[in-house]
Amino acid sequence: MRVAMCQLNARDDRAENLRVARSLLQRAADGGADLAVLPEYVDYLGRARSAPKPEPVDGEFAAFFADAARELGIWVHAGSFHETGPDAEHTYNTSLVFDRSGALAATYRKIHLYDVEIPGRVSYRESATVAPGDSTEIVDVERIRLGLSICYDLRFPELYRRLAIEGANVLAVPAAFMLHTGRDHWEVLLRARAIENQCYVLAAGQIGNHDPDRTCFGRSMVVDPWGTVVAQAPDVVGVTFAELDLARLDEIRETLPSLANRRL
Secondary structure (H helix, E strand, O other): OEEEEEEEOOOOOHHHHHHHHHHHHHHHHHOOOOEEEOOOOOOOOOOHHHOOOOEOOOOHHHHHHHHHHHHHOOEEEOOOEEEEEEEOOEEEEEEEEEOOOOOEEEEEEOOOOOEEEEOOOEEEEHHHOEEOOOOOOEEEEOOEEEEEOOHHHHHOHHHHHHHHHOOOOEEEEEEOOEHHHHHHHHHHHHHHHHHHHOOEEEEEEEEEEEOOOEEEEOOOEEEOOOOOEEEEOOOOOEEEEEEOOHHHHHHHHHHOOOOOOOOO
């Protein structure tokens, strides 16, 4: 299976963000991708006061990417967006996956919320405006079983182990990973999740500066089940391709059966 990581710099112009996202999906399809993955908050990453209204899973955001999947004939993981939440104060941070016909194949709501206070460096409370999801999600994308996650979930290995035990062999990580942590932790964590769960990891990130005063690390990449980075994006908006070798995945699981040997 050929996959494409779409890396972009979403800002406070939703129409422009969607235009760029659509152009990257076109490049993915032109490059022969079966599945394209977009980053977290693909449609808007800017100031809260001008953010678009949250939408249901059958709203304009979903229609836009369903149309793209159908028109291009590829699977589309639409990163994430602000879904209508459980109350007026909270949204969900939600991923949608569409099949080649444009049908909605999976919905995942981010479980782990980024609440971090580093004096003098960063103060961010995602839980103030976002409600957590409460269930895991695996979707069959033709020959692969794709386990879903979003950004900060990456720091919680128990989520990925559950996905692997439930049958995932590929893990998706759309993200807007902060620069100051991404420099040291992004690749290390992605490779760790791949190695310990013997899965491919597909990580599509936001890149560059975003209002207000936020910079994302980028470096979208694909990691194989041995922990090898098989493709990595440069520090620009663009598309990065990789081939998923499912025979190699099976061989790794057979020759080093750490999943089968687990005791807990």
